[in-house]
Amino acid sequence: MGWLLDTLRNARRIERAKPWPRFEVDADMWSRLAAATGAGDADMLSLWSDGEAVHLAMMNRTAREIAIASFTPVDRRFPSVAAHHAPAQRLERMIHDIYGFAADNSPDERPWLDHGRWGLRWPGGTPEAVPSAWQSYKFLEAGGAPLHQIPVGPVHAGIIEPGHFRFSANGETVVRLEERLGYVHKGVEQLMRRKSIDACVAIAGRISGDSTVAYALAFALAVEAAIGVEAPKRAQALRGIMGELERLANHFGDVGAICNDASFSLIQAHCHILRERVLRASQACFGHRLMMDRIRPGGVAADMAADGEAILTALVGEIRPAFDHIRTVYDSVNSLQDRRVRTGLLSRNLAEQFACGGYVGRASGRAFDARQWPGYAPYDRSLKPVGRTAGDVDARVWVRMDEILASMAMIERLVADLPSGEIRHEIAVAVDCEGSALVESFRGDVFARVRLAADGNVTHAHLRDPSWFQWPLLEAAIEGNIVADFPLCNKSFNCSYSGHDL
Numbered sequence: 001m002g003w004l005l006d007t008l009r010n011a012r013r014i015e016r017a018k019p020w021p022r023f024e025v026d027a028d029m030w031s032r033l034a035a036a037t038g039a040g041d042a043d044m045l046s047l048w049s050d051g052e053a054v055h056l057a058m059m060n061r062t063a064r065e066i067a068i069a070s071f072t073p074v075d076r077r078f079p080s081v082a083a084h085h086a087p088a089q090r091l092e093r094m095i096h097d098i099y100g101f102a103a104d105n106s107p108d109e110r111p112w113l114d115h116g117r118w119g120l121r122w123p124g125g126t127p128e129a130v131p132s133a134w135q136s137y138k139f140l141e142a143g144g145a146p147l148h149q150i151p152v153g154p155v156h157a158g159i160i161e162p163g164h165f166r167f168s169a170n171g172e173t174v175v176r177l178e179e180r181l182g183y184v185h186k187g188v189e190q191l192m193r194r195k196s197i198d199a200c201v202a203i204a205g206r207i208s209g210d211s212t213v214a215y216a217l218a219f220a221l222a223v224e225a226a227i228g229v230e231a232p233k234r235a236q237a238l239r240g241i242m243g244e245l246e247r248l249a250n251h252f253g254d255v256g257a258i259c260n261d262a263s264f265s266l267i268q269a270h271c272h273i274l275r276e277r278v279l280r281a282s283q284a285c286f287g288h289r290l291m292m293d294r295i296r297p298g299g300v301a302a303d304m305a306a307d308g309e310a311i312l313t314a315l316v317g318e319i320r321p322a323f324d325h326i327r328t329v330y331d332s333v334n335s336l337q338d339r340r341v342r343t344g345l346l347s348r349n350l351a352e353q354f355a356c357g358g359y360v361g362r363a364s365g366r367a368f369d370a371r372q373w374p375g376y377a378p379y380d381r382s383l384k385p386v387g388r389t390a391g392d393v394d395a396r397v398w399v400r401m402d403e404i405l406a407s408m409a410m411i412e413r414l415v416a417d418l419p420s421g422e423i424r425h426e427i428a429v430a431v432d433c434e435g436s437a438l439v440e441s442f443r444g445d446v447f448a449r450v451r452l453a454a455d456g457n458v459t460h461a462h463l464r465d466p467s468w469f470q471w472p473l474l475e476a477a478i479e480g481n482i483v484a485d486f487p488l489c490n491k492s493f494n495c496s497y498s499g500h501d502l
Contacts, residue, residue, distance in 0.1 A: 002063020299424030358444025
């Protein structure tokens with residue numbers, strides 16, 4: 001037993017929580033856990049509320065243990081986690097905006113998702129009608145040499161989601177970047193309340209559409225953990241194939257877009273061709289280019305097409321040599337190298353502090369991949385996370401390209417070993433229960449926690465996008481770079497606006 005479970009051993013355990021234990025704690029224990037997380041003894045997986053309590057999910061990678069602590073606010077207040085652990089700041093601000101629970105001694109009490117346009121406040125707790133009016137937002141000040149500010153967004157030149165970026169610059173050098181997000185807040189957690197499991201998995205798959213497979217799988221695994229069922233072996237393999245196809249499509253798109261932002265559009269053109277081939281194969285095999293609504297708790301919604309194995313084998317055979325050529329070109333163009341190397345540096349210390357997942361964390365030396373640990377079918381523990389240590393734009397591209405090779409090999413293995421048999425078990429809920437899951441999306445780990453009532457409806461669901469812990473690090477990575485390199489740094493992170501804004 002590691003320090004995390006040892007610390008919680010005397011707290012009241014909630015037996016219905018699966019597969020990781022949940023404990024009710026007092027204010028002192030809550031603060032001790034927050035301080036230990038801030039000291040680096042554990043990674044924070046998420047911080048959220050369900051309107052009744054606040055919950056802190058932690059992971060001790062050394063002892064390979066995960067636990068959730070729950071604290072019931074007193075007079076609508078709870079001890080601040082962010083006072084000890086900076087990555088909790090935006091999550092605490094979200095909790096206050098949606099549920100009205102305030103963090104004592106919080107280092108940042110500004111609103112986050114609430115822009116003053118909802119017509120009410122605290123929609124997830126005790127809603128109060130308020131006039132809808134735009135709220136002024138006080139950006140943090142930057143001191144030192146004479147500086148000027150550059151506001152960008154929330155409306156951008158391309159067809160992308162909205163977000164505001166406030167640059168403080170000395171000439172062309174960025175001194176501070178601060179983000180203002182929340183423009184695509186959808187009220188996801190409230191949309192899921194008292195809905196059926198099937199309705200909620202459809203909502204989960206739309207939180208961030210480019211990660212629809214990962215989100216639906218995280219929700220499905222959390223439901224399956226709660227009620228104690230496991231999808232059939234064939235369904236597990238099909239889920240893995242869909243997850244790797246989603247990873248391929250997004251990584252091809254990202255590699256091309258990053259090169260385009262570095263003024264080398266040739267690679268982008270070729271990457272778009274490969275991405276389109278993956279999307280067409282996904283359509284042919286699973287009936288949808290993004291494979292939306294194909295994963296359900298208990299298994300998958302439909303089997304792969306009869307000729308799916310041949311389609312996927314041909315796909316990998318076609319894209320592998322084409323991608324090998326792209327890698328060679330990428331590594332040999334000096335103008336690309338000049339833009340990407342040593343640009344947008346992210347230190348390993350910050351990546352570790354923020355428990356930053358995906359290619360952002362792995363490019364800075366944080367070797368974590370949820371497919372390997374905690375792990376889930378069809379992956380086994382032999383999976384080795386690919387990574388780099390330089391922490392720059394170049395490293396984030398190389399991690400993506402290494403993962404593309406790994407995904408192609410994984411698809412070949414899953415297709416070759418594809419079991420026969422059922423594709424879905426029926427889901428039945430008999431008692432109140434709750435489950436959690438951690439799934440590796442193309443961006444990083446998606447955390448899901450789902451609470452079910454005995455009537456089979458969802459009482460509450462929380463899904464945390466990896467971008468919650470990546471957006472703040474983009475602010476750090478751009479410091480000291482020139483303004484013109486922001487699009488390059490931003491695309492190398494490719495954080496989700498929609499997944500973050502819930």
